[in-house]
Amino acid sequence: MTRVLSIAFLTVLIVGLSVLAGETDRRIPIPDDVFYYQPAASVFGSEAAWTNPAGLGRYGVSGFQLMADYENGDYAKSWGWVLYRDRFTTAYRRIENPDGEDYKEWVAAMGMGMGNSLTVGLSYRYFRSGPGIYDNRHFWTIGLGSRGKGPWSLGAVWSNLNRGKIGGRRSAVEQQYSVSYRPSGTRLTVSADMFLSSRNSLQDAEFKYHAEYILKPGLYVNAFVDSDRNFQFGVRANLLKYFVGSRSSFDKKGHNGRTTVFVGATNHRQPSILKETKRRLTVAVSGRPAENPPRPVFGAKRTPFLDLITTIYRAADDPVIGEMLLDLRSLSLGLGQAQELREAITYFKSEGKAVICHISSPNNVAYFVASAADSILIPPVCQLRLVGLRAELTFWAGTLDKLGVQMEILRVGEYKTAAETYTRRAATEENREQVNHLLDDLYDQFVSSIADGRGLSRDSVKAIIDNGPFTSEEALEFGLVDGLCYRDRVNREFVRTMPELTFRSYQTDTLLNDSWNTAPTLAVVVAEGEIRGGQGNVSPNASGVNPASMARAFAVAKDDPGIKGIVFRVNSPGGAAIAGEQVYHSAATAAERKPFVVSMGNVAASGGYYVAMPAERIFVDPASVTGSIGIYGGKADFSGLFEKIEVGKELYTRGKYAGMLTNTRPFTDEEREKYHSHLKSFYGHFVDLVAENRNLPEDSVDCLSRGKVWTGREATVNGLADQTGGIKQALDYLAGELGFKEYRVEILPRKRPWFIAPKIPFIGSLVSILTGGHEPSEVIPASLPVSEEESVFARMPFDIDIR
Numbered sequence: 001m002t003r004v005l006s007i008a009f010l011t012v013l014i015v016g017l018s019v020l021a022g023e024t025d026r027r028i029p030i031p032d033d034v035f036y037y038q039p040a041a042s043v044f045g046s047e048a049a050w051t052n053p054a055g056l057g058r059y060g061v062s063g064f065q066l067m068a069d070y071e072n073g074d075y076a077k078s079w080g081w082v083l084y085r086d087r088f089t090t091a092y093r094r095i096e097n098p099d100g101e102d103y104k105e106w107v108a109a110m111g112m113g114m115g116n117s118l119t120v121g122l123s124y125r126y127f128r129s130g131p132g133i134y135d136n137r138h139f140w141t142i143g144l145g146s147r148g149k150g151p152w153s154l155g156a157v158w159s160n161l162n163r164g165k166i167g168g169r170r171s172a173v174e175q176q177y178s179v180s181y182r183p184s185g186t187r188l189t190v191s192a193d194m195f196l197s198s199r200n201s202l203q204d205a206e207f208k209y210h211a212e213y214i215l216k217p218g219l220y221v222n223a224f225v226d227s228d229r230n231f232q233f234g235v236r237a238n239l240l241k242y243f244v245g246s247r248s249s250f251d252k253k254g255h256n257g258r259t260t261v262f263v264g265a266t267n268h269r270q271p272s273i274l275k276e277t278k279r280r281l282t283v284a285v286s287g288r289p290a291e292n293p294p295r296p297v298f299g300a301k302r303t304p305f306l307d308l309i310t311t312i313y314r315a316a317d318d319p320v321i322g323e324m325l326l327d328l329r330s331l332s333l334g335l336g337q338a339q340e341l342r343e344a345i346t347y348f349k350s351e352g353k354a355v356i357c358h359i360s361s362p363n364n365v366a367y368f369v370a371s372a373a374d375s376i377l378i379p380p381v382c383q384l385r386l387v388g389l390r391a392e393l394t395f396w397a398g399t400l401d402k403l404g405v406q407m408e409i410l411r412v413g414e415y416k417t418a419a420e421t422y423t424r425r426a427a428t429e430e431n432r433e434q435v436n437h438l439l440d441d442l443y444d445q446f447v448s449s450i451a452d453g454r455g456l457s458r459d460s461v462k463a464i465i466d467n468g469p470f471t472s473e474e475a476l477e478f479g480l481v482d483g484l485c486y487r488d489r490v491n492r493e494f495v496r497t498m499p500e501l502t503f504r505s506y507q508t509d510t511l512l513n514d515s516w517n518t519a520p521t522l523a524v525v526v527a528e529g530e531i532r533g534g535q536g537n538v539s540p541n542a543s544g545v546n547p548a549s550m551a552r553a554f555a556v557a558k559d560d561p562g563i564k565g566i567v568f569r570v571n572s573p574g575g576a577a578i579a580g581e582q583v584y585h586s587a588a589t590a591a592e593r594k595p596f597v598v599s600m601g602n603v604a605a606s607g608g609y610y611v612a613m614p615a616e617r618i619f620v621d622p623a624s625v626t627g628s629i630g631i632y633g634g635k636a637d638f639s640g641l642f643e644k645i646e647v648g649k650e651l652y653t654r655g656k657y658a659g660m661l662t663n664t665r666p667f668t669d670e671e672r673e674k675y676h677s678h679l680k681s682f683y684g685h686f687v688d689l690v691a692e693n694r695n696l697p698e699d700s701v702d703c704l705s706r707g708k709v710w711t712g713r714e715a716t717v718n719g720l721a722d723q724t725g726g727i728k729q730a731l732d733y734l735a736g737e738l739g740f741k742e743y744r745v746e747i748l749p750r751k752r753p754w755f756i757a758p759k760i761p762f763i764g765s766l767v768s769i770l771t772g773g774h775e776p777s778e779v780i781p782a783s784l785p786v787s788e789e790e791s792v793f794a795r796m797p798f799d800i801d802i803r
Helices: 002-021 045-051 053-057 305-317 335-350 364-370 397-403 417-423 429-454 458-466 472-477 487-493 503-508 547-559 577-593 639-644 669-694 698-704 712-718 727-738 761-770
Strands: 061-071 074-086 088-095 103-114 118-129 137-147 152-159 174-181 188-197 206-216 219-226 231-239 242-250 256-266 279-286 321-329 354-359 375-378 406-412 500-502 521-528 563-572 574-576 596-605 618-620 625-627 631-637 709-711 744-748 792-795
Touching: 045 053, 045 061, 045 074, 045 088, 045 103, 045 118, 053 088, 053 103, 053 118, 053 137, 053 152, 074 256, 279 305, 279 503, 305 321, 305 335, 305 503, 305 727, 305 744, 321 335, 321 364, 321 487, 335 354, 335 364, 335 429, 335 596, 335 727, 354 364, 354 487, 364 429, 397 406, 397 417, 397 639, 406 417, 406 669, 417 429, 417 631, 429 458, 429 709, 429 712, 500 503, 521 547, 521 577, 521 727, 547 563, 547 577, 547 744, 563 577, 563 727, 574 577, 577 596, 577 792, 596 727, 618 712, 618 727, 625 712, 631 669, 669 698, 669 792, 709 712
Parallel strands: 279 321, 279 500, 321 354, 354 375, 521 563, 521 744, 563 596, 596 618, 596 625
Antiparallel strands: 061 074, 061 256, 074 088, 088 103, 103 118, 118 137, 137 152, 152 174, 174 188, 188 206, 206 219, 219 231, 231 242, 242 256, 406 631, 574 792, 625 709, 631 792
């Protein structure tokens, strides 16, 4: 479709320009000195500034280029330069004119992409001085470029669109149409360009035929011949981020007219004839990286968890990266995400590269991650808090009784114990059973991973944990760490002499290449946090999982032809049941259009498991918490509180069940039975949905349900999930099913605020004091039934937080 639109746009523009030109009698040929020729269809790099500005729309790089002509034994009488940043370029050249005033020209150009295959560009040329008609002359230029997946590339350039007057008459629009072809890969490119003005017919057109051949990565030779048999020959060599080269022009008798020599640099790596020096990648991870953080137009941008993982995998395969320094600062990852980070570290090591890990605040999860590294360093004065796992349940019934609030919450499934938080003063046996079951499995994974990473037996690790925490000196003495060092001294004392490359720099330090094949795109649609109800124009930057925002994300993923498949990344404990059904519907609609797999993060339970049902395949971390197939709901009865604070309430209804969800009185027996029947209906639908999508018998699903919680590795055994693995494994699987070796990723929903307001310390401290050091959402969860709109919930009974 994009190619068809491109051709249609070209046709309309050509006809329009021809009509616009009218009768003209003068042409203004632009001198070609200093700026050497490149085909408009295949131009790559800074040359696009003067050849075809649309070429700037393909490569967001920065750099410079200097040029000078060598003619008749003299250098630098004609010279020029180019500066480019991202897709904007400015250039200058001075051309010697022995017969009069020299040409002095400025060029400003920009380009942008319009979809996967079309680019457009605009440039402005200004001859500040020059002989005759070139003095104080302006030129506006539009360029187009179109590339598909095949070996063909098209380009078109229209110059002098302003058609400045000469002797009172409009000058001609200069036109250039170009086609390039690559018969086999990128090694050989052949091109043909046609030049004519708007006053010429096709028989008056001039042609240039160009070829470029890559002798070896980073070494290029090129040549062209025109209609008059004038020709040019050139060579270019890339020297890491620098490049040098020359182009020599000859007439048809072989006489050398001029030679342009050039030198430049780019901020991206490029194929080079020189071998690059090994570098050390420094990766700093702090707090809990979000799956899809807002990325403001202005201000600091947080790194999504996916980018952290995929960048480490890319560095493992990059021959330039020799080792990695992992800097963990107050890490608070969930155990599932921590396993994915450990897996990335393990892959990095499997490529024969060392990993040194420094932990600024050594806690359980940080040590769990660091145990995959070759060496662990901690500060000389600190405490290694390797103490194992714990779970805490909070019960509010006693407090609510004192306030005069009664929570009437019904459930389906004896293990659907979330309601106990508000209805009991202590846990039921079922609740204690599943908490202990979950802790046993997670602790086993925790111990086994540390034992494997440090070369210890499981019993030894358990004994070590039972004797924690440790001072830094004790940790070193017992072999738990390999050195004591402050972070600012790591480079001097514990790593090899190697140039350092920060994570941020490496993310943009991609290999610059001129491949015409755009890597296919896979969408990662992220559902992170509580599933919340409510419709309407909800900001995509809002926290939690909102049906409206998710619907927009799935619409983009399924309707964009450039997106070939969808990975649904679920990191949610569930929440409002009806909202979860709406998210499920959006996901199922997208799954009908595109290949669709699910990757579960730290938790994808209850409603978080429900929304994953459209998946062709479910990937789960071994420590992910999933299952919890069950329903609960009810209401809060504030009548006792109203009485205590002397608030009068009177209820008037029309309809037997109109007052069922009022908070001014408890359920009647009939209302309670009616409400519970709806919960059972929701539960039955949940079980049927799982049975159908997971291809399991309903009685088997019922045995796995009733609110029971499972770890990821248990889920792959009992059929609730298909395969252990993180987001990278899910992406690789989907790409493999689609036949891709390389791919790019787009994270949805798009969160692009203009800026993010800074946190105010005073307000943050006040909230912390009022909530006992917890976030408000931890004290009063979104899944507390206090409104009629959200009274039915599919949520796991507790949150897992490993520190």
